[in-house]
Amino acid sequence: MNLKKELLRITSQFFEEIPDYSSAINEYKQFLLSVSNEDINNEVYLNNIQRKNGIAIGTLWAANCLDDLIRTHKFIKGIDIAIQEKIHQKGSLHILYAGTGPFASLILPFILKYADFNITYTLLEINPLSFEALKNTIKKLGLETHAINFINEDATKYNISKSFSPDIIVSETMQRALDSEQQVSIFYNLMKQANSDTIFIPEKITLSIGSSAYEIQKPDTLQKYHRKHHKVFEVSKEAMNSENWLFDKTTTQLNFAKKQTILKIEELSRAKEIVVMTEITIYKNEKLLINESGLTAPKYIEDISNNKKEPLTIESQYVIGSEPKLEIKII
Structure with missing residues (x-):
């Protein structure tokens, strides 16, 4: 089998208007597993790497991100839009x-779709097992002749060469509600070094206070639905340069403004739970809406079904530590 041709055949489906892209993504994953020949179900591949600013997930979990089909399809489409936009502006591109x-x-x-263009790729991975599997996969696919740099470092500390600034940065290192992983720290470290016109994918991530409730759709059937109320945190170039992101030079600590959200009685009508809701703008019109993906599944915070229909005050603040998260306190 010509692995390059097979990779091109499978991945070309992502850019076509096909009714069911799920089969193409499943085929893509199985192809990569067979090419890498890594037994990623082995226990050693399950281990996450704990850092001071969050976790880097284990090799198996990283591979299984492909199973989030809508996420995978929309991210690939968003990246393609960004590449097409940049490729017409410049003679060469650097993608990190x-x-x-x-x-x-x-x-x-x-890598194959734009093989005729002058694009350099820097592939940055902290997990040594994932990193070795990555290099092995690229080699077996015969792609090592392309302009690819392999870097086994922590993306939250990586220093970008001033003479080799990326035009596009891609990092999907997150869970719903921006829990646990290093997405925010990676974004900050890389974007503070990038040019003002550098595209970061995802372009924007927002966390909002929301509520969930139930309504009867059919006899004896309850349907859960969610309502978004107030945005309390955002990751984007605009947010990074706002007063809501505060970098303490003394402690070298990134802090974020506290938010106070008041939910009025009318907003709480029929509400049973307080949740955190995640929305992701991958690039331009490519977005992951609430509940379209594991990344945008609402996070349960507290049952308020016994609330006597009084206004609720909710304090929130995103914090970075070994377990990054949006801290919530309902008063």
Whole structure:
């Protein structure tokens, strides 16, 4: 089998208007697993790497991100839009992918699609097992002749060469509600070094206070639905330069403004739970809306079904530590 042709055949489906892209993504994952020949179900591949600013997930979990089908499809489409936009502006491109996992699956489709263009790829991965699997996969696919740099470092500390600034940075290192992983720290470290016109994918992530309730759709059937109330945190170039992001030079600590949200009685009508809701703008019109993906599944905070329909005051603040998260306190 010609592996390059097979990779091109499979990934070309992502850029076509096909009714069911799920089969193409499943085929893509199985192809990468067979090419890498890594037994990623082995216990050693399950281990996350704990850092002071969050976790870097284990090799198996990184590979399984492909199973989030809508997420995978929309990220690839968003990256393609960004590449097409930049390729017409410049003669050459530099794409930095931070947190590649074992396959660099969000960037791999473009290496062959844009093979005739002058694009350099920097693949940055902290997990040594994922990093070795990545290099092995690229080699077996015969892609090592392309302009690819492999960096086994922590993306939250990586120093970008001033003479080699990326035009596009891709990093999907997150869970719903921006829990646990290093997405925010990676974004800050890389974007503070990038040019003002550098595209970061995802372009924007917002966390909002929301509520969930139930309504009867059919006899004896309850349907859960969610309502978004107030945005309390955002990751984007605009947010990074706002007063809501505060960098303490003395402690070298990144802090964020506290928010106070008041939910009025009318907003709480029929509400049963307080939740945190995540929305992701990948790039331009490519977005992951609430509940479209594991990344945008609402996070349960507290049951308020016994609330006597009084206004609620909610304090929130995003914090970075060994377990990054949006801290919530309902008063």
